[in-house]
Amino acid sequence: xxxxxxxxxxxxxxxxxxxxxxxxxxxxxxxxxxxxxxxxxxxxxxxxxxxxxxxxxxxxxxxxxxxxxxxxxxxxxxxxxxxxxxxxxxxxxxxxxxxxxxxxxxxxxxxxxxxxxxxxxxxxxxxxxxxxxxxxxxxxxxxxxxxxxxxxxxxxxxxxxxxxxxxxxxxxxxxxxxxxxxxxxxxxxxxxxxxxxxxxxxxxxxxxxxxxxxxxxxxxxxxxxxxxxxxxxxxxxxxxxxxxxxxxxxxxxxxxxxxxxxxxxxxxxxxxxxxxxxxxxxxxxxxxxxxxxxxxxxxxxxxxxxxxxxxxxxxxxxxxxxxxxxxxxxxxxxxxxxxxxxxxxxxxxxxxxxxxxxxxxxxxxxxxxxxxxxxxxxxxxxxxxxxxxxxxxxxxxxxxxxxxxxxxxxxxx
Numbered sequence: 308x309x310x311x312x313x314x315x316x317x318x319x320x321x322x323x324x325x326x327x328x329x330x331x332x333x334x335x336x337x338x339x340x341x342x343x344x345x346x347x348x349x350x351x352x353x354x355x356x357x358x359x360x361x362x363x364x365x366x367x368x369x370x371x372x373x374x375x376x377x378x379x380x381x382x383x384x385x386x387x388x389x390x391x392x393x394x395x396x397x398x399x400x401x402x403x404x405x406x407x408x409x410x411x412x413x414x415x416x417x418x419x420x421x422x423x424x425x426x427x428x429x430x431x432x433x434x435x436x437x438x439x440x441x442x443x444x445x446x447x448x449x450x451x452x453x454x455x456x457x458x459x460x461x462x463x464x465x466x467x468x469x470x471x472x473x474x475x476x477x478x479x480x481x482x483x484x485x486x487x488x489x490x491x492x493x494x495x496x497x498x499x500x501x502x503x504x505x506x507x508x509x510x511x512x513x514x515x516x517x518x519x520x521x522x523x524x525x526x527x528x529x530x531x532x533x534x535x536x537x538x539x540x541x542x543x544x545x546x547x548x549x550x551x552x553x554x555x556x557x558x559x560x561x562x563x564x565x566x567x568x569x570x571x572x573x574x575x576x577x578x579x580x581x582x583x584x585x586x587x588x589x590x591x592x593x594x595x596x597x598x599x600x601x602x603x604x605x606x607x608x609x610x611x612x613x614x615x616x617x618x619x620x621x622x623x624x625x626x627x628x629x630x631x632x633x634x635x636x637x638x639x640x641x642x643x644x645x646x647x648x649x650x651x652x653x654x655x656x657x658x659x660x661x662x663x664x665x666x667x668x669x670x671x672x673x674x675x676x677x678x679x680x681x682x683x684x685x686x687x688x689x690x691x692x693x694x695x696x697x698x699x700x701x702x703x704x705x706x707x708x709x710x711x712x713x714x715x716x717x718x719x720x
Contacts, residue, residue, distance in 0.1 A: 312631050312647035314655055319346065319648060319662075326663040326679075333670060345669060347640040349662035350648065354627060357657065357687060358389055358696035361650040364626040368393065370521050370558065370571055371617030374443045377419055378569050380560040381428060381437035382624070384637065388428050389625035389698040393439070396619035407439070409699035415440070426699075436559050437622070446515065448614040450542070450591055451508055453524075454485040460507035462487055465594050466500030473503055476608055481525045481567055486610035488527070501607065502539075502594020506546060509589040513542055513550075513614060517585060520616040522552050522572040524593055527608035528565055534598040535563050538570045540612070541592040548581030549590060567610075625698055657686045 323346070324331035334342040354362070369380040372393070393407055407426045410418070415427035415438050423442035428435060456462045456475045464470045472489045480486035491501055513520075522540050536555060543549025552572035556562060559569070593609050628637035630646045637649070650658065660683035667676035 311633070311635065312649045314648045314650065316343075316346070316630075316641050316644045316646045316648075319655075319659070320644075322659055323662055323666060326659065327666050327670065327672075327675070330670060331666075334666060341669070343641060345665050346662060349665050350629060350641075350658055351639075352665075353658045353661045353683075353687075354386065354629065357654075357690060358386075358625045358698055359629075359650055359654045360694055361654055362386070362626045362629055363391065363623060363697070365621050365623045367396075368620040368622045369560065370573070371445075371519070372439065372441050372443050372620040373445045373615050373617035374441065374447070375420075376523070376615060376617070377415075377438050377440065378559050379437040379439055380558075381435045382622070382626075384626040384628040384639075385428075385435070386625045386627040388701060389696075390426065390428070390437075391623040391625070391697045392699065393426075393441075393620050393622055396621060405442075407441075407699070409701050411701065411703055412438070414703055434561055436561075443618055445618065446520075446616040448511060448513065448516065450511065450612040450614060451505065452483045453487050453610045453612055454480075454483045456487050458487075460505055462503045462505045464489065465502040465504040465592050467491060468501050468503060479527075479608070480610050482611035486525070486527075486608045488606065488608040490607065499536075499597055499599045500594050501597065502592060503609065504541075504546070504590070504592035504594075506590055508591045509587070511542075511588040512586045513588050514585040516614045516616050517550070517574050517577065520574045520614055522574075522612070522614050523558070524570050524572075524612045525610040526568045526570050526593075526595070527606065527610075528563060528568065528595075529606045530565055535595055536598065537596045538563075538568075538572065539592075539594050539596060540572050541590070542588050542614075543581070543583040543590045544587055545590050546592075548583040549592075550577045550579050550583055550585075552576050553578075553596075567608075625696075653690060657683065657690055660686050 320331065331342060334345060366382050388409065390409055407424050410425050410427050412427050412429040415425055418425055419440040423440055425440050427438045429438060451458055456473050462473050464473055468489050474488050476486040476488040487503065489503060524540065526538055528535060537553050540552045541549040553576045554570065554572045557568050558571035591612065593612060628639050629649050630638050630641045631649050632643065633645055648655065660679050664676050664679035664683055667679060
């Protein structure tokens, strides 16, 4: 259960006023926002220097941790790359040697298929993604590799897609040896559905996955924008008896994008039509739902349709959201006097020293600013000595796996 901090903005303001000898009104002489801006800035500066105990947070990993499923949602409030670690929800199931090293995105891509126990944070503009290569005993059911339009039986057009528009794509794909691409058509432009279906894809038993499983498929868009409403998968015993799974974002909870998307549809999104036989699934359809009359594109595609069932894990990290409101909501900056700073008593003193330094600099009191600068340095060093950061340290290893294989072969001969 969350705990409400006692260090309210009003209290922090009063402490700061004392430290700068009652001159807090001078901070607001020309702009009433100056005081709050200074307080927020001091907190951010201290957070950039120190990983505080009070800012450790834990959240449920989304989706469940799975083997050979690399991409996961990164909580918005993770501070930099300050990941502490992963632990199973059932803590007794954690092995003695189950550890995870933080590596660069480039190194993760090179090592993910040959090494377990590594993780990384990738950045694309302001979109961040958590990537993990884990040694997990999960369950995977391959519905179709989608390498060929006749895999395992003929894929047909669905919705606004005529059968003749279904093609095998041998160059631009994600998994295996190919993908299945298709295009829109001007005929029936009012139809909001475009995709493909296969009426003889099984039979498969999906019953173990319907309680907490997830469907994964790679989907390609010419233009990923707000006119694409959702991705949908139907699995059934025939086209009249099926479960439909739906989602409106990618696997990592980001918006659909132009190009290839990693798509996850959780079992919790399931709606059922008719009475499908879950142990004898023979029908599959994959399709986009879009606004009517939009996206007359020529380069849609799907690749690698599977069902997985992973393990529940929690992610712990240092958060940059350190202000708390009375309803336990958190934010990076304070915007209200009722907000409270989520720190412990010794941490508050470190932050107050930085706050006093910045306030005296603003008031052009260089001697007092220098005194508090030294005090902040001493308090910071003392705190870090007693409370070293628990965050993983980014490691980098330059290694040529192919060269070692060649060397081994050469030595054996």
